[in-house]
Amino acid sequence: xDAMTENIKRKEERKSHADVVFSTNNLVxxxxxxxxxxxxxxxxxxxxxxxxxxxxxxxxxTLVNILTGNLEPDRGEIHININGDxxxxxxxxxxxxEINPLDHFTPERLAWEGIGRVWQDIRLFPTxxxxxxxxxxxxxxxxxxxxxxxxxxxxxxxxxxNTKKSSEWLSMxxxxxxxxxxxxxxxxxxxxxxxxxxxxxxxxxxLFLDEPLSGLDKEGISEVMGYLETLAKKNSITLVIVEHVxxxxxxxxxxxxxxxxxxxxLMINKSxxxxxxxxxxxxxxxxxxxxxxxxxxxxxxxxxxxxxKLATVIPExxxxxxxxxxxxxxxxxxxxRTVIDRLSINLKKGHLYILEAPNGWGKxxxxxxxxxxxxxxxxxxxxxxxxxxxxxxxxxxxxxxxxLRSQQSVFSSLSVKEQRKLSNANIPLFDNSLNGKSKxxxxxxxxxQKLLIEMLPEADVCLLDEPMIGxxxxxxxxxxxxxxxxxxxxxxxxxxxxxxxxx
Amino acid sequence: MNYILHLLIYLDIYIIITMSLNLLVGYGGLxxxxxxxxxxIGAYTTALLMVALGWGFIPAIICSIIITGCLSLLVSIPAWxxxxxxxxxxxxxxxxxxxSLLYNWTGLTKGPFGITGIPKxxxxxxxxxTLPNMFILSTVIAIICGVILYxxxxxxxxxxxxxxxxxxxxxxxxxKNTRLFKLQAFLIACSMVAxxxxxxxxxxxxxxxxxxxxxxxxxxxxxxxxxxxxxxRGPIVGAxxxxxxxxxxRFVHIPDAFAANIRLLIYGLLIVTMAHFRPQGLAGKYRFK
Numbered sequence: 001x002d003a004m005t006e007n008i009k010r011k012e013e014r015k016s017h018a019d020v021v022f023s024t025n026n027l028v029x030x031x032x033x034x035x036x037x038x039x040x041x042x043x044x045x046x047x048x049x050x051x052x053x054x055x056x057x058x059x060x061x062t063l064v065n066i067l068t069g070n071l072e073p074d075r076g077e078i079h080i081n082i083n084g085d086x087x088x089x090x091x092x093x094x095x096x097x098e099i100n101p102l103d104h105f106t107p108e109r110l111a112w113e114g115i116g117r118v119w120q121d122i123r124l125f126p127t128x129x130x131x132x133x134x135x136x137x138x139x140x141x142x143x144x145x146x147x148x149x150x151x152x153x154x155x156x157x158x159x160x161x162n163t164k165k166s167s168e169w170l171s172m173x174x175x176x177x178x179x180x181x182x183x184x185x186x187x188x189x190x191x192x193x194x195x196x197x198x199x200x201x202x203x204x205x206x207l208f209l210d211e212p213l214s215g216l217d218k219e220g221i222s223e224v225m226g227y228l229e230t231l232a233k234k235n236s237i238t239l240v241i242v243e244h245v246x247x248x249x250x251x252x253x254x255x256x257x258x259x260x261x262x263x264x265x266l267m268i269n270k271s272x273x274x275x276x277x278x279x280x281x282x283x284x285x286x287x288x289x290x291x292x293x294x295x296x297x298x299x300x301x302x303x304x305x306x307x308x309k310l311a312t313v314i315p316e317x318x319x320x321x322x323x324x325x326x327x328x329x330x331x332x333x334x335x336x337r338t339v340i341d342r343l344s345i346n347l348k349k350g351h352l353y354i355l356e357a358p359n360g361w362g363k364x365x366x367x368x369x370x371x372x373x374x375x376x377x378x379x380x381x382x383x384x385x386x387x388x389x390x391x392x393x394x395x396x397x398x399x400x401x402x403x404l405r406s407q408q409s410v411f412s413s414l415s416v417k418e419q420r421k422l423s424n425a426n427i428p429l430f431d432n433s434l435n436g437k438s439k440x441x442x443x444x445x446x447x448x449q450k451l452l453i454e455m456l457p458e459a460d461v462c463l464l465d466e467p468m469i470g471x472x473x474x475x476x477x478x479x480x481x482x483x484x485x486x487x488x489x490x491x492x493x494x495x496x497x498x499x500x501x502x503x
Numbered sequence: 504m505n506y507i508l509h510l511l512i513y514l515d516i517y518i519i520i521t522m523s524l525n526l527l528v529g530y531g532g533l534x535x536x537x538x539x540x541x542x543x544i545g546a547y548t549t550a551l552l553m554v555a556l557g558w559g560f561i562p563a564i565i566c567s568i569i570i571t572g573c574l575s576l577l578v579s580i581p582a583w584x585x586x587x588x589x590x591x592x593x594x595x596x597x598x599x600x601x602x603s604l605l606y607n608w609t610g611l612t613k614g615p616f617g618i619t620g621i622p623k624x625x626x627x628x629x630x631x632x633t634l635p636n637m638f639i640l641s642t643v644i645a646i647i648c649g650v651i652l653y654x655x656x657x658x659x660x661x662x663x664x665x666x667x668x669x670x671x672x673x674x675x676x677x678x679k680n681t682r683l684f685k686l687q688a689f690l691i692a693c694s695m696v697a698x699x700x701x702x703x704x705x706x707x708x709x710x711x712x713x714x715x716x717x718x719x720x721x722x723x724x725x726x727x728x729x730x731x732x733x734x735x736r737g738p739i740v741g742a743x744x745x746x747x748x749x750x751x752x753r754f755v756h757i758p759d760a761f762a763a764n765i766r767l768l769i770y771g772l773l774i775v776t777m778a779h780f781r782p783q784g785l786a787g788k789y790r791f792k
Binding site for chain 1: 651654655658659660661662663665666669670672673674675676677678679680681687691733
């Protein structure tokens with residue numbers, strides 16, 4: 001009986017081992033002496049859905065960069081066995097491999113093995129249409145050889161087939177009517193879907209997705225999740241999803257394994273073992289409204305055109321106050337498309353405003369126009385009684401405006417310390433969690449966001465475009481505290497958030 | 504009439520040059536400043552083979568294309584590693600080096616004295632020694648180059664090149680071998696400019712290094728930038744405008760001492776104005792960053 005059980009066990013082990021398509025052994029990566037990843041070992045099986053989570057700066061993006069060939073580890077092994085041909089990479093690499101230009105650990109080499117990536121900042125090819133973005137990703141095209149491109153009929157036929165297949169992928173994703181739309185003119189949700197379709201068209205069997213749901217409204221989230229589910233269940237594509245704290249509960253519905261990165265170590269759990277306080281439903285905007293309004297404060301919501309809502313919080317003890325920022329009959333265009341059509345809002349001193357709108361509504365465009373980064377078509381913007389229409393951005397900041405953009409653009413070649421000095425941000429707001437010596441380009445998404453929040457100048461009116469993007473739970477609490485303090489000081493805040501059901 | 508034909512032949516030659524440069528700058532995002540040097544290599548190889556060895560036009564042109572194609576590795580291999588400003592500096596170094604060789608290797612190129620007596624092209628026993636015939640030849644060659652580039656840029660190769668220009672890392676993540684694309688783009692562009700060089704040498708019958716200086720590279724780049732990058736119309740419009748400017752100035756009766764300077768001043772002003780008001784060029788599509 002024992003022998004039989006052992007036999008079954010061995011068979012199961014063998015079967016389970018046969019399903020392993022990607023594994024690592026003792027991966028180590030350090031930057032400037034600071035160990036970011038320490039002895040990372042795991043196996044990924046075919047069709048597995050992994051949720052990768054961790055605090056800001058825990059090394060999630062570094063790990064994904066290594067696993068997709070964008071960065072080499074200092075030590076360790078990577079084993080890939082997707083197409084039946086086993087490929088092994090071992091570090092440190094011997095010198096003769098280092099000088100061989102055909103044997104490098106590169107993103108294209110891993111892509112040929114069947115590893116794809118969807119970037120946090122999407123990185124579509126902006127001058128191409130949605131369809132071209134997907135078609136160009138097709139692997140092993142004869143037409144990529146210039147001689148065959150000129151003379152071979154097979155290359156032309158193959159190109160037609162790839163175009164057909166790509167339009168089918170896009171139609172499946174609900175983008176059948178946007179095939180010829182330029183990729184810089186479609187909404188964020190559509191961009192994310194095009195990026196996923198592009199990676200699949202490139203032949204990805206293991207797909208790493210860096211925050212695929214961030215910045216999406218509820219419709220966008222359900223669309224992308226539905227598609228990911230189809231990929232995992234019907235197409236047996238292995239998914240590794242890095243996701244932000246707000247969206248973890250959504251991803252957990254699909255994930256069967258959870259990786260948690262903490263202090264350079266990776267903990268691996270089954271998804272049903274990880275329902276703890278970190279993964280419970282988080283609705284930061286609801287909390288924010290409640291906290292700032294206080295027991296006797298007032299909140300009211302005003303409906304704006306095209307499904308947007310502007311929630312106003314009037315803290316307790318503060319009645320009707322004077323206007324600080326007025327937007328009158330504003331019209332904004334992006335190219336030939338009218339993004340904002342005759343919008344009027346009036347922001348008052350000491351009030352908090354939360355603009356909740358679906359993606360593509362024009363939230364970022366509105367803030368860009370108020371800050372003078374994007375021109376307005378018609379209308380008026382008045383800050384503290386002064387018309388801003390012809391005033392450049394730096395003058396608007398002097399008048400009393402501060403703006404946190406959602407692009408997380410820090411100065412890449414300056415250190416955290418230098419950037420703080422540049423903006424007179426003397427007090428670290430996030431408990432010294434940022435290393436002062438780190439250069440901007442080495443910061444993770446969350447760390448960049450923290451630095452940008454610290455660098456915000458003192459101003460009467462603060463515009464915050466999706467300020468919680470990339471922040472972990474602790475940092476969000478800090479940010480809420482900061483917003484509370486600003487409101488107490490009589491500042492006016494306009495915060496944009498993606499469409500969120502409960503607000 | 505002869506004057507017009509002469510200008511049209513020049514226009515054809517410059518259309519080949521700007522189309523090939525547009526392949527690198529507009530479609531590949533590779534800011535090449537050594538194009539005049541490769542134009543020079545094409546011209547000198549064709550001229551030397553025809554004058555010194557007595558080769559015919561077609562074998563000399565084919566040989567010059569092969570040699571220039573091989574020498575394109577001088578810029579394409581550094582382009583694997585270097586991008587933007589660093590690549591510009593590198594291509595500048597290649598331009599200066601090749602120009603110095605043309606100027607100082609007197610044993611081969613006769614240095615500043617140049618090569619004289621380059622025979623007119625002969626194709627299938629038919630000597631092309633009149634202006635109308637030369638115009639037909641240059642137009643046919645320009646059209647063939649245009650068709651080749653048109654087909655290539657609409658093929659998956661052209662799309663992959665554009666993807667590389669837009670976001671090289673994302674393209675590599677999709678399995679595109681961007682090093683190979685750079686190598687091929689330089690090979691095609693340098694081969695085409697060598698063809699233009701050979702055509703120029705046989706048309707004017709005399710070449711010296713002053714036709715292949717850095718100023719010439721800048722003029723070629725100006726044509727592409729003023730006309731517009733990333734599509735077919737742009738380089739043609741650019742070549743037309745920048746060839747027309749000095750010719751128009753001839754009729755304004757500006758003293759010779761100032762004419763050249765005024766021409767440079769106009770080029771400079773044009774580029775600054777275009778960069779400010781219309782970065783994608785007059786007829787361009789891609790906004791060069």
